[in-house]
Amino acid sequence: MSIADVSSEDRPPLALASVTELPRVHTDLDTEDLHPSIEDPALNSMNFLNEVANHYPDAVSLAAGRPFEEFWETDELSRYLARFSQHLREDRGYSEERVRRTLFQYGRTKGIVHELVAANLELDEGIVADPESIVVTVGCQEAMVLVLRALRAGPRDVLLAVSPTYVGLTGAARLVDMPVLPVASGEAGIDLDDLLSRIQGARAAGLRPRACYVMPDFANPSGVSMSEQTRRALLSLAREEDFLLLEDNPYGLFHGDASRVPTLKALDECRRVVYLGSFAKTVLPGARVGYVVADQTVRGGDGTVRLLADELSKIKSMLTVNTPALAQAVVGGKLLEHGCSLVRATAREREVYAANRTRVVEGLAARFGDDSLVGWNVPMGGFFVVVTVPFTVDDALLTRSARDYGVLWTPMHHFYDTGTSNADGIRSLRLSCSVVNAEQIDAGLDRLALLINDELARTRR
């Protein structure tokens, strides 16, 4: 998920405001006695952005990165449950009792839709994965936590991540106390020279870079994608320098007309890539079903060899025990209904997102085409477009935008892990176009143009 995906029912700030009016009283705990992640900007970004959204419910939101909702039907859920049950009975020969036990009882830690996920990966991504190397997780977020928990063995272990970075990755790293070293993105989606120099620098400082997190397709928040050449060079570097690549791919199916570039995992010949998958955007977020493909081999202290997936499964058994069988069954049912291909299943959504991206990009050109001070990128897919302006985009500007102009967007500084909550001079903002219609896009861009022009006028003054 992306920043500000959360529904407007998340309302801690309102309760907060009323509590702070009380006189200073005895409290049970102090945050300084709790884990530092709780006061970390990475974990508080979302709260702040939700707070703004909740205070200005009538503002047009070009902030929410939630998937398009209008094709969903409540009936789907029971239909998918029935389809998955039928699959257990007919394709796998389960008795009625065993079907019931599979849906209701504790189950396999690595999941019950692993074979369907493997079939989907082969059909839609050309990734050939042993189903035993897949751990089905409570959304992609749990998959990230599992992998980072495993890789953070001690205080020397650090992660690299293309900056700007998805805030969920930064948050997961905070929970396991793992530092995240930023790598420049550049126009290629990753600056390989910078990556190499960061790795060498970390090693010189006594650190151990374990992996680099990347979103090669239509990244959140930048919208940038990597070319096949960049992907191959990145794989070579990971092999030469002995680190893993954590490939996160929530938006890969939402490309435009251009032919798709293979995922890193599809190009991976040496098990350098741990692949993080999500059904939040392709099936539904409310199921919270994601997965990780971890086919790396691991030698135990006793000389036995296991799959990394089995080690992650041990961690999962102490984190969430199982991914809810009901949620897996819903996702499994949708996969089965579409012959395990989500390319076909998401055809309508792909069209909506492409049309919305085009409308945003053309709308920006119509409103700022003559202004050399305002720029934007033209992503080939995904949910996001980044607008650059000649002034710092901080949270105060967002609050004014919501209050005085009636439009929400996301300050890009939230995706830079500066360790502070201020904008740090970042002069860009992210527009999301996944859960809006044409009228909302037009109105949102009109309002954004007013804001930006007022700010430009103020800067020139």
Next chain:
Amino acid sequence: MSIADVSSEDRPPLALASVTELPRVHTDLDTEDLHPSIEDPALNSMNFLNEVANHYPDAVSLAAGRPFEEFWETDELSRYLARFSQHLREDRGYSEERVRRTLFQYGRTKGIVHELVAANLELDEGIVADPESIVVTVGCQEAMVLVLRALRAGPRDVLLAVSPTYVGLTGAARLVDMPVLPVASGEAGIDLDDLLSRIQGARAAGLRPRACYVMPDFANPSGVSMSEQTRRALLSLAREEDFLLLEDNPYGLFHGDASRVPTLKALDECRRVVYLGSFAKTVLPGARVGYVVADQTVRGGDGTVRLLADELSKIKSMLTVNTPALAQAVVGGKLLEHGCSLVRATAREREVYAANRTRVVEGLAARFGDDSLVGWNVPMGGFFVVVTVPFTVDDALLTRSARDYGVLWTPMHHFYDTGTSNADGIRSLRLSCSVVNAEQIDAGLDRLALLINDELARTRR
């Protein structure tokens, strides 16, 4: 969940066995480069116990702590979904679009059934909880991880737990690198003198005891319950010595005929208790829905005051984002169908468990009544009975029991956090009677009697 709850489809050991036959080859990683929890006995107990169960599928299992299955009907799931949707429409006035969004989309981090959970707590437990102080979690396991992650602020922070302890608690502590100091159980369920001396000892050693984990009702694995007097004394001690109590209550509804003792949380007048709840045993495990009541106040660095629940919610947003709405809806539907009382909803199961406990206890008396060397306790509720014998109960004995006698049970040493995987002289075993019928209990006890008598004869030789 308890040890060996996992279905027989969990089969890492089989893959493991075939892989180890390969010659020593290059592997991608070594476990010594991964987080130490992965090789920890707490995380490997379950794997070992599942391995034994999988290798001897025909053995009678008095090991599995799964809930009784025979009253479940597949139709329930769609019915509960429909009931919860109706509640959103009729009781809360949601539009059809908003109902759909609630089930399908990203949602409130703290959950969508918090008001129903609060109603249930008041009806069934006499606990009055502000719904805003509840975080709905992916099973009780995630609730434990959230609380321990928050309380482990730094290297001085330690947890206390009555020993023997539920292995999921020990595992959760491992994931956040939090040491668990054992407290003697004694016949009262907790030895308060030992608790005080452990706390004082920890402080003298420069440590900060943050909380003590207890399961006051029919504990897993011991079956022991605390009297109301012990509960009140424990609450006083927690207040005087300034630590929290983590009360875990998965089995409270499965008491015998005797009147129930109030939970710690119901007696808690000073917000000393963080209450951990689970619907795994009362609704269904496959939904993976639990919760935590965290009504403690927390002062932030900026002087604002929040609920601990809101701080836990921030951690949850980076661990699993949301508890699957579908799973919450199923649990919510069952709660609604029974007027929010699970006491009524679980009447049949309560009878089954009581009859099974009686059959186990009477069966032990019939088989060992004349043998002063074999003892057992008579729990007033829950799933478990502990048998004590005059010889060490190690994993090798369990393997022989499964192979030569055809009966599975759980060596108690798995619940003592000794930091090793051996039995450490522990002379007891846990019998579970939740997912067996009368014939299986009789056959299991016959086989167990043969094993124990053979061992006694061997010891005497």
